[in-house]
Amino acid sequence: DTGVSQNPRHKITKRGQNVTFRCDPISEHNRLYWYRQTLGQGPEFLTYFQNEAQLEKSRLLSDRFSAERPKGSFSTLEIQRTEQGDSAMYLCASSFTGLGTQYFGPGTRLTVL
Amino acid sequence: GQQLNQSPQSMFIQEGEDVSMNCTSSSIFNTWLWYKQDPGEGPVLLIALYKAGELTSNGRLTAQFGITRKDSFLNISASIPSDVGIYFCAGQLREGETSGSRLTFGEGTQLTVNP
Numbered sequence: 277d278t279g280v281s282q283n284p285r286h287k288i289t290k291r292g293q294n295v296t297f298r299c300d301p302i303s304e305h306n307r308l309y310w311y312r313q314t315l316g317q318g319p320e321f322l323t324y325f326q327n328e329a330q331l332e333k334s335r336l337l338s339d340r341f342s343a344e345r346p347k348g349s350f351s352t353l354e355i356q357r358t359e360q361g362d363s364a365m366y367l368c369a370s371s372f373t374g375l376g377t378q379y380f381g382p383g384t385r386l387t388v389l
Numbered sequence: 390g391q392q393l394n395q396s397p398q399s400m401f402i403q404e405g406e407d408v409s410m411n412c413t414s415s416s417i418f419n420t421w422l423w424y425k426q427d428p429g430e431g432p433v434l435l436i437a438l439y440k441a442g443e444l445t446s447n448g449r450l451t452a453q454f455g456i457t458r459k460d461s462f463l464n465i466s467a468s469i470p471s472d473v474g475i476y477f478c479a480g481q482l483r484e485g486e487t488s489g490s491r492l493t494f495g496e497g498t499q500l501t502v503n504p
Contacts, residue, residue: 309491316497318494319494383429383431
């Protein structure tokens with residue numbers, strides 16, 4: 277399978293704990309995006325990388341959130357001191373520069389108790 | 390910021406019927422995309438539109454990029470039970486511009502197909 281993959285698919289954590297998600301993009305894609313989706317809503321942009329450079333961050337990305345893409349391949353999204361409001365589906369997408377089409381992974385469903 | 394208004398919010402149709410849904414924006418987009426999402430899964434790309442006025446088909450699906458670049462519609466012909474899901478429109482500005490790469494999504498159209 278050469279699509280976007282995300283791990284884990286589900287994560288249940290207690291409030292105050294730190295969590296980290298991983299995204300592996302389509303191999304030839306140099307751009308990687310993170311979105312968050314809450315129930316009944318469309319995905320909302322969080323941040324994106326071109327190769328290893330983080331080029332844009334949304335205001336939704338509070339200082340408890342950090343994303344990395346150290347070698348320009350896979351990316352991680354960490355949430356520190358999780359809050360119940362962080363419960364959502366976290367989606368990763370990838371694309372190739374110059375083309376608007378973004379391909380999404382299956383998502384990581386986070387539940388904060 | 391930009392907002393996409395997607396309608397209708399939900400549709401209940403009989404198998405075999407045609408479906409139409411649309412998205413409008415207060416701002417211009419340079420790319421329009423349509424995705425389908427099943428419960429617990431990520432959005433799957435259906436159709437991408439890159440030019441104003443463009444009409445593109447993918448099997449039973451047809452989508453158009455509005456002339457004003459502020460709207461798009463998606464039609465599904467001869468619906469079948471597996472068409473059930475949530476359909477999202479998404480707009481993108483232009484890569485290279487500030488905030489140009491992010492997708493802005495509508496709130497989705499929930500489609501139910503009765504056999």
